[in-house]
Amino acid sequence: RKPPNLPPGIWGWPLLGTFPSQDIPMAEQVKALKQKYGDIFTWRIGGQLHIFLSGYEVIKTAMNRLEFSNRPQIYSLDMFSDHIQAGIVNTSGKVWQNSRRFALKHLINMGMGKNSYESVILNEVISLIKDFENFVGNPGQLPWSINVAVLNVIWRIVADRRYEVDDEEIHRFQMLQSKLFDDVSPVLAKYDHMPWIGKIVPHRVTRWLGAEEFYQITRQLMAYHRKCIAEHKAVLDLANPRDYVDYYLLEMEAQKDNPDSTLSELDLAISLNDLFVAGSETTASTIRWAIFYLAKHQDVQAKVHKELDSVLDRGQLPTLELKSRLPYLEAVTGEVHRLISLLALSVPHASTENTSLNGYNIPKGAVIVTSIECCHTDPELWERPNDFYPEHFLSEDGQVLKNRDGFLPFSVGKRVCPGEALANMELYLFLGGLLQNFHFQLPEGEDLNPKRNPRDRFVNAVKPFKVIISKRG
Ligand code: HEM
Numbered sequence: 001r002k003p004p005n006l007p008p009g010i011w012g013w014p015l016l017g018t019f020p021s022q023d024i025p026m027a028e029q030v031k032a033l034k035q036k037y038g039d040i041f042t043w044r045i046g047g048q049l050h051i052f053l054s055g056y057e058v059i060k061t062a063m064n065r066l067e068f069s070n071r072p073q074i075y076s077l078d079m080f081s082d083h084i085q086a087g088i089v090n091t092s093g094k095v096w097q098n099s100r101r102f103a104l105k106h107l108i109n110m111g112m113g114k115n116s117y118e119s120v121i122l123n124e125v126i127s128l129i130k131d132f133e134n135f136v137g138n139p140g141q142l143p144w145s146i147n148v149a150v151l152n153v154i155w156r157i158v159a160d161r162r163y164e165v166d167d168e169e170i171h172r173f174q175m176l177q178s179k180l181f182d183d184v185s186p187v188l189a190k191y192d193h194m195p196w197i198g199k200i201v202p203h204r205v206t207r208w209l210g211a212e213e214f215y216q217i218t219r220q221l222m223a224y225h226r227k228c229i230a231e232h233k234a235v236l237d238l239a240n241p242r243d244y245v246d247y248y249l250l251e252m253e254a255q256k257d258n259p260d261s262t263l264s265e266l267d268l269a270i271s272l273n274d275l276f277v278a279g280s281e282t283t284a285s286t287i288r289w290a291i292f293y294l295a296k297h298q299d300v301q302a303k304v305h306k307e308l309d310s311v312l313d314r315g316q317l318p319t320l321e322l323k324s325r326l327p328y329l330e331a332v333t334g335e336v337h338r339l340i341s342l343l344a345l346s347v348p349h350a351s352t353e354n355t356s357l358n359g360y361n362i363p364k365g366a367v368i369v370t371s372i373e374c375c376h377t378d379p380e381l382w383e384r385p386n387d388f389y390p391e392h393f394l395s396e397d398g399q400v401l402k403n404r405d406g407f408l409p410f411s412v413g414k415r416v417c418p419g420e421a422l423a424n425m426e427l428y429l430f431l432g433g434l435l436q437n438f439h440f441q442l443p444e445g446e447d448l449n450p451k452r453n454p455r456d457r458f459v460n461a462v463k464p465f466k467v468i469i470s471k472r473g
Pocket residue numbers: 088089090100154274275276278279280282283286342343346347348409410411412414415416417418419420422423
């Protein structure tokens with residue numbers, strides 16, 4: 001039965017509601033419904049009540065309230081932990097709070113000191129530049145070393161290790177990562193809309209119906225994380241923790257008699273997986289998108305080069321200390337985030353209890369979907385919403401406009417991306433280092449269809465494109 005006073009929208013057929021079109025990206029469908037129903041609307045999909053938020057103010061209000069901080073059931077992500085609550089991304093309540101608190105504390109603490117993120121990233125920038133030099137000249141796809149560099153940053157943080165670009169191990173690991181973002185099996189896509197099926201059908205049967213390949217990927221990725229934890233346990237030195245895994249194992253031991261602790265080896269393995277899955281393809285894809293837009297907009301690239309040349313000597317790399325002197329580069333990064341809306345519909349939340357929002361009732365368990373893309377393309381907030389226009393992020397005197405209303409590539413509120421500072425540091429240092437050394441150009445006639453694949457899940461991954469890389473003299 002339809003609960004009273006829901007936001008306006010689509011209720012659909014008894015039991016099933018109305019399914020989204022398979023041919024139009026979900027983010028586009030949400031944009032069209034915003035025109036009809038406004039900033040908050042209902043859409044019952046597969047019998048599950050969804051509340052879509054598409055206006056910046058209502059998103060900010062809701063995301064800052066704990067009542068909207070749960071995750072709904074996401075069957076494919078549950079497969080990693082054999083359907084047990086563990087890790088950061090796909091958990092609710094106490095497990096989420098404990099794992100997220102640990103991650104936030106350690107991502108901040110470990111960013112300082114002698115192995116600061118800046119030095120870790122700069123080390124990767126140097127390797128990346130060296131590798132790009134091998135690709136100077138002929139048109140081709142961007143080197144795969146971008147992914148290795150981004151993965152290495154996470155490996156250094158979590159396990160104090162890194163890989164050379166030609167190491168087969170990192171190739172295998174990356175292949176598994178990227179498969180997660182490929183078309184997921186149609187069976188799992190159905191479960192996303194109708195998670196109650198997963199409660200009725202035994203997991204074995206689901207795998208047999210078409211989820212076996214995805215399941216095997218989850219097993220292989222989990223094997224990496226479990227091995228990494230076992231290796232750390234074998235040499236754990238209480239007095240000298242080195243990395244995320246060491247600190248976690250120590251904290252787990254310290255909390256072992258605390259009944260409220262939810263730290264466990266499974267939780268650690270899933271947290272590691274979360275950091276890789278949430279932090280690698282996202283950052284690497286944004287770097288690729290940025291190079292695409294700069295190659296397409298030669299005038300913008302020329303301005304970035306001019307700014308770099310006014311601050312740095314040839315051979316010098318941009319560092320964090322110099323960031324405030326490179327406002328145009330920062331504006332370009334902001335504009336890339338805005339225009340690509342990498343996670344156009346963020347990651348879904350769920351309401352923890354019966355509550356209200358903007359005068360409407362929101363029942364417990366409703367799936368809350370925020371449209372980041374609607375905010376990033378709102379003509380009330382952006383002068384030229386559909387163009388690549390870095391000036392959106394610059395004041396008249398050329399200073400960076402911080403905290404712009406309607407800008408939320410990392411979401412906002414209680415579950416805001418805990419990797420935001422790290423990701424932005426990577427984007428600045430990687431792009432700055434590459435642009436200081438190279439010029440990028442699209443071959444004649446090359447373009448990228450910026451349209452999304454309707455079957456992309458979560459991430460608006462960049463499609464392959466060709467580029468000509470030249471060394472700057
Ligand atoms: C360009 C790069 C990135 C973008 C655009 C991005 C964006 C996002 C967004 C939109 C969310 C969903 C927040 C929500 O549920 O409301 C998220 C969650 C998350 N991100 Fe990122 N992210 C990026 C990089 C990273 C990095 C580098 C890391 C860590 C190494 C990371 C770790 C996470 C985690 C663990 C979550 C789950 C947070 C939670 O559920 O409490 N992300 N990210």
